[in-house]
Amino acid sequence: MSSLLPYLINGISLGLSISLVALALALIWRTVGMIDFGLGAVYLLAAYAALMAKTWFGLPYVAFMAIGLVAGPIAAVAIYGGVYRTFIRRDAALFVLVLVSLCVHIATQHGLAALLSAQKFYLLDDIIPGWEIGGTRLNAVQVAKMFLSLAILAGLSLFFLKTSTGQAIMAVADNKRLAQCMGIDVNRCYRIIYAIAGFIVAVAALPEVTESGVDPYVATTPLFLGLAAIIVGGLSAFQYPVLGAVLLGLCFHLAVWAFSSQWQDIVAYTFVILVLLARPQGLFGGMRLVRERP
Amino acid sequence: MIRGFGTTLLACAATFCGVLSADAQQTIPIGICQSTAQGPAKFATALWKGAEIAINEINKEAGPNGVKLEPVPIDVGNNDPAQARLSFNKAFQVNKIKSLVCWGTNVMVQNGPLIDENDAAAFTMSSGLNVVKSAKLAQQLEATTDLQCRIAAKQVKEKYPQVKRLAVLYVNYEFGIEMRDQCGIEFGKVGIELVASEAHANAPTDLRAQMTKLLAAKPDAIYLAPIGGGTIPLGIRAGRELGFKGLFVTYTSGDTPDVYNLKLAESNFFFVSHDVPAEAPKAVAQAVASYGGYAGAGYDYAWVIGNIARELVAEGKPVTGSAIIGRVREKGNIKTPVNGYRFKSDGYTVRPLAIFGVANGGRKLERPFTAQELE
Numbered sequence: 001m002s003s004l005l006p007y008l009i010n011g012i013s014l015g016l017s018i019s020l021v022a023l024a025l026a027l028i029w030r031t032v033g034m035i036d037f038g039l040g041a042v043y044l045l046a047a048y049a050a051l052m053a054k055t056w057f058g059l060p061y062v063a064f065m066a067i068g069l070v071a072g073p074i075a076a077v078a079i080y081g082g083v084y085r086t087f088i089r090r091d092a093a094l095f096v097l098v099l100v101s102l103c104v105h106i107a108t109q110h111g112l113a114a115l116l117s118a119q120k121f122y123l124l125d126d127i128i129p130g131w132e133i134g135g136t137r138l139n140a141v142q143v144a145k146m147f148l149s150l151a152i153l154a155g156l157s158l159f160f161l162k163t164s165t166g167q168a169i170m171a172v173a174d175n176k177r178l179a180q181c182m183g184i185d186v187n188r189c190y191r192i193i194y195a196i197a198g199f200i201v202a203v204a205a206l207p208e209v210t211e212s213g214v215d216p217y218v219a220t221t222p223l224f225l226g227l228a229a230i231i232v233g234g235l236s237a238f239q240y241p242v243l244g245a246v247l248l249g250l251c252f253h254l255a256v257w258a259f260s261s262q263w264q265d266i267v268a269y270t271f272v273i274l275v276l277l278a279r280p281q282g283l284f285g286g287m288r289l290v291r292e293r294p
Numbered sequence: 295m296i297r298g299f300g301t302t303l304l305a306c307a308a309t310f311c312g313v314l315s316a317d318a319q320q321t322i323p324i325g326i327c328q329s330t331a332q333g334p335a336k337f338a339t340a341l342w343k344g345a346e347i348a349i350n351e352i353n354k355e356a357g358p359n360g361v362k363l364e365p366v367p368i369d370v371g372n373n374d375p376a377q378a379r380l381s382f383n384k385a386f387q388v389n390k391i392k393s394l395v396c397w398g399t400n401v402m403v404q405n406g407p408l409i410d411e412n413d414a415a416a417f418t419m420s421s422g423l424n425v426v427k428s429a430k431l432a433q434q435l436e437a438t439t440d441l442q443c444r445i446a447a448k449q450v451k452e453k454y455p456q457v458k459r460l461a462v463l464y465v466n467y468e469f470g471i472e473m474r475d476q477c478g479i480e481f482g483k484v485g486i487e488l489v490a491s492e493a494h495a496n497a498p499t500d501l502r503a504q505m506t507k508l509l510a511a512k513p514d515a516i517y518l519a520p521i522g523g524g525t526i527p528l529g530i531r532a533g534r535e536l537g538f539k540g541l542f543v544t545y546t547s548g549d550t551p552d553v554y555n556l557k558l559a560e561s562n563f564f565f566v567s568h569d570v571p572a573e574a575p576k577a578v579a580q581a582v583a584s585y586g587g588y589a590g591a592g593y594d595y596a597w598v599i600g601n602i603a604r605e606l607v608a609e610g611k612p613v614t615g616s617a618i619i620g621r622v623r624e625k626g627n628i629k630t631p632v633n634g635y636r637f638k639s640d641g642y643t644v645r646p647l648a649i650f651g652v653a654n655g656g657r658k659l660e661r662p663f664t665a666q667e668l669e
Contacts, residue, residue, distance in 0.1 A: 003510075010502045110330070118335035119552070120497075120524030126557045127534055136506065137535055212499040212528055213552075216330070217372075221499055256503035261492040262466060264503070 006136030007257040008250065013142045015249025016149040020204030021226030022233070022241035023152060024197040030235055031173040031193050034094065035227065038079050038101035039201050041108035043219035046072040046202035047209045048112060051121055061124070065206050072202025073195040079104055080194040088190070105223070113216040120215040128211065141207045148203050149242065156196075156238055169193060228268075232275050234282025244283065247271070320356075322603045322613055323364045324349075324596065325385045325394030325414075327401075331372040331497065333522015334397065336550040340585035341395060341419070342367070344592025347577045352600035361604045361613075363596060366391050373397075373496070373521060375404040386412040392603075392613050395419060395435065395595045398521075399469040403428040415618035417595050419588070421545065422469055423476075426641025431619045434643045435591060437566070439472050441647070442545040443480035443517075445566050445663060449649050450515060451484040454541055459489045461513035463504055463529055465520045466493035473519035473545070481517075489513055496521055501532040509533070515541040522547050527556045534558050549587035549650070549657065559652040569648035569662045574632040583656055590632050597630045598622065634665055644669045 021039065028036045050068030053059045059067070083104060087097055130139035160166035171179040172189045180186055209218060225248055226241075233244025248268055255267035275283055326345055328338045342365070349363045356362050366389045371377035378401045385391045386408075393415040396402060399422030406428025409416045418425050419436040426432045437445075450457050460481050464470035470493065478488040490511035492504040508516060516538065518529045526548050533542065541562050548565035570582045570590040581589035602621050603613045611617060622628065623639045636644040648662040 006506050007503065010506065014500060014502075113330045113335075117339075118330040119339070120333070120336075122527055122552055122556070125527075125555050127531065130535060136502075137537060139535055208499065211531075213524060215497070215524060217497055218499060253503045256492070256507050261494060261504045261507065265495075 003135050004254075004257060005134040007253040009134050009136050009138065011250035011253030012246055013138060013146055013249070014252060015229075015246030016242070017142075017145040017204065017208060018222060018225045018229055018249055019149045019242040019245035020145070020152060020200055021222045022229035022245045023149070023156065023238060024200040024204070025223075025226050026230045026235055026238060026241045027156070027193060027197050027200070029230065031169055032084075032088065032190060033173075034084070034088075034097040034101065036084075036101045036197070037098065037223060038084070038104035039076070039197060039226075040105035040219040040223040041079060042072055042076045042198050042201045043205040043222065044108055044112060044216065045075040046198075046205045047214045047218060048116065050206055050209070051123065051214045054123060055121070064123075065210075068206045069199065069202045072200075072205070073198035076194040076198025076201070077191050080190060085187070085190070105219070109216045109219070118216055120213040122213045123210050139211070141210050145204075145207045148207070152200055152203060153238060153242055159196075165189075165192060228272050230282075232272055232283055234284040236284065240282065240284040247283075320360065320607070321362045321364050322393075322599070323366045323385075323389045323391045324599050325366045325368045325382075325389070325391040325396070326592070326595075327370050327378075327394065327396035327398075328367045329370050329373065331522065333497065333520060333524045333547065334370075334373060336522060336524070336552065337397075337419070337547065337586060337588040340550070340581070340588035341592035341595070343581045343585050344578060344589035344594075345395070345596040346592075347575070347581060347589075348593045348596035348600060351575075352596070352604075356604075361600070361607050363600050363603070365596075368394060368396065370396065370398060370401050373401055375400050379405055379408060382408055382412075386414060392615055393417070393599050393618055395592070397436070399425055399472070400467065402432065403468075405429075406432060409615075412615070414615040415599070415622075416615075417598075419591060420469070422472060431615045433619060433622060433637055433641050435595060435645070436546065437645065437647055438642065439469075439476040439545075440480060441668065442566050443473070443477040444483075445647055445649070445668070446477070446517065446543050446545070446564075447481045447484045447486065449564065449566075449661065450481070450486060450541065450543065454515065457486055457514040457541060459511070459513045460486050460515050460517060461489060461508040461511055462491040462517045462519060463501070463508060464491065464493055465496055465525070467496070469521070470519050473517075477517050477519070486515075494520070494525070498525060498528065501525075501529050502536065505529070505532040505536050505538070509536055509538055513540060515543055518542060518544040518548070520547065522550070524552060526550075526553050527559070530556060530558050530563065546587065551584070551586055554586075554652055554656050556652070564649050564651050564660060565657075566647055567650055567657070568633070569646050569659065570632055571662070578632055587650075587657065594630045594632055594635070597632075598628060598635075636665055636669070 046068045049071030050064045053064035053067040128139035130137050168184045169189045229245035230241040233240035251268040251271045252264050255263045329335050353362045368381045368385045395417040397419035399420045402425045409429040416432040417435045421439045462474045464474045474491050490508050544565045546567045549567035567587040568590050578593045606613050622637045644665045646665045649660040650657040
């Protein structure tokens with residue numbers, strides 16, 4: 001059997017990459033109270049904005065990445081304002097919001113395939129610079145993904161603990177009606193939440209598509225793994241989805257080490273089922289839905 | 295007089311309807327599969343562009359009353375047999391197609407009986423060995439998995455004698471599994487041992503785990519067998535980043551622009567695909583340069599159908615799927631302006647192929663194989 005270390009390192013790297021999407025999902029779930037599959041659309045729009053900036057305008061890497069980063073929050077706030085806001089105002093049931101967000105994702109996916117192309121396009125056509133670590137090679141994009149996920153986790157914690165806007169958002173999350181009575185603008189809070197989630201998703205998407213290319217289906221796997229990560233990790237604190245994501249990433253890579261790649265999905269999703277059988281509230285607890293329901 | 299006018303009017307109307315009907319008979323709708331899956335979308339576009347060139351030529355030559363072709367897109371989604379079934383039914387019943395070109399071992403095998411029931415000639419770009427057995431009216435246009443692997447093995451044996459150990463990275467469904475098995479057999483025949491194989495889902499985003507496992511078996515060459523072009527650059531990049539300096543080999547699905555544009559593919563890499571010789575029409579050569587080698591196959595498909603349909607109409611025979619396939623097999627050898635084919639009565643086809651490398655953002659011919667050599 002081959003050395004375990006490369007699989008551990010690559011598994012942690014994959015997990016931290018998933019964790020960014022998990023963090024964005026967790027942020028919306030904990031504050032707005034919906035499972036937002038529409039973040040898949042945000043992921044795609046950020047990736048395609050970068051791709052178009054590269055192919056149409058011939059911009060250098062840093063410039064088209066910056067455009068992708070800006071596109072993420074804009075897309076997320078636009079989807080909130082254009083679609084979700086009406087349903088949230090009407091206190092729509094959770095399953096309605098989930099269905100609407102899934103529709104946003106699927107419509108965007110197929111819209112991009114129809115309007116642009118279903119083909120895969122690569123942002124880089126050469127080896128990404130990297131370093132030998134523990135018997136494997138981590139490229140700069142993988143290292144960036146790991147660093148960014150930890151930095152965003154720390155940033156989110158600081159934002160909610162130390163800023164008045166962050167505390168206002170937490171107040172809305174805890175009790176929307178009471179927060180409104182206190183004079184907090186709920187709609188503004190939601191726009192800020194979607195902007196932050198959109199930014200996090202763009203930060204997740206852009207390194208990922210630098211490695212694996214852009215196509216309309218590239219968001220599906222991160223989205224579902226992100227959802228699995230928050231269910232496995234639980235939601236009582238933002239670091240738990242990150243831990244859940246790392247465990248899932250390890251499952252995917254260790255399955256190949258122990259058996260073969262055909263076992264990747266079997267091992268990872270059996271792990272999810274076993275965790276939920278043993279701890280329905282998630283490994284670290286806190287699957288409570290914060291948003292009020294009528 | 296009024297009666298005379300009425301009779302004349304009826305006669306004119308009948309003549310007009312007759313003209314319309316005759317014209318309708320002269321237009322032969324032909325199906326061309328299109329895909330929303332990232333890999334097949336690339337070669338679907340190339341097939342369409344190539345077919346369009348032949349269709350425009352045929353329609354121009356036909357004049358106002360001659361046989362004309364009309365391309366009909368058939369959406370097979372993400373190589374989904376159920377979606378393909380819906381689209382095939384629409385194409386048969388609404389568009390009244392007489393012939394189609396499609397791919398996907400699962401798509402073609404599962405819809406084989408439907409093709410026969412609707413009397414449509416099915417030209418398949420799938421490499422699967424069993425595809426032509428699923429429908430009497432199916433004729434292989436693509437090289438089969440055993441042939442793809444045999445040619446690759448021959449090239450490796452002759453040009454890369456240091457290669458003794460092979461690994462295969464394949465898409466985990468019937469086509470990929472068949473490719474893995476056939477390459478194991480064909481490379482084994484020339485003394486190259488299959489030492490490892492790993493699978494991946496369709497359109498994967500991460501191949502590092504599979505590649506790490508393959509590299510642990512210390513292969514000298516890795517054969518990539520995904521569905522389409524998009525996965526090949528990902529596999530090559532993952533391998534090179536993890537330190538693999540050996541040879542990458544793939545089949546016709548590597549013949550797409552994203553592979554041409556990959557700098558990493560410019561050394562220690564080749565693919566087997568369709569040759570477009572220098573004497574081929576310039577428009578076809580340009581389409582191949584822009585969209586990939588499948589443009590040549592699209593051209594050949596439409597050219598064959600157009601010319602067979604013209605013959606059938608000239609003989610006063612109906613243009614049906616069984617008539618097209620019957621005539622193609624009866625003729626056996628057909629030479630288009632691009633390639634020479636030998637269409638066999640069992641549905642298999644002997645066709646020329648070639649080995650290509652990648653250089654300057656395009657494919658570079660390394661070695662052609664004529665149909666006779668391959669037979």
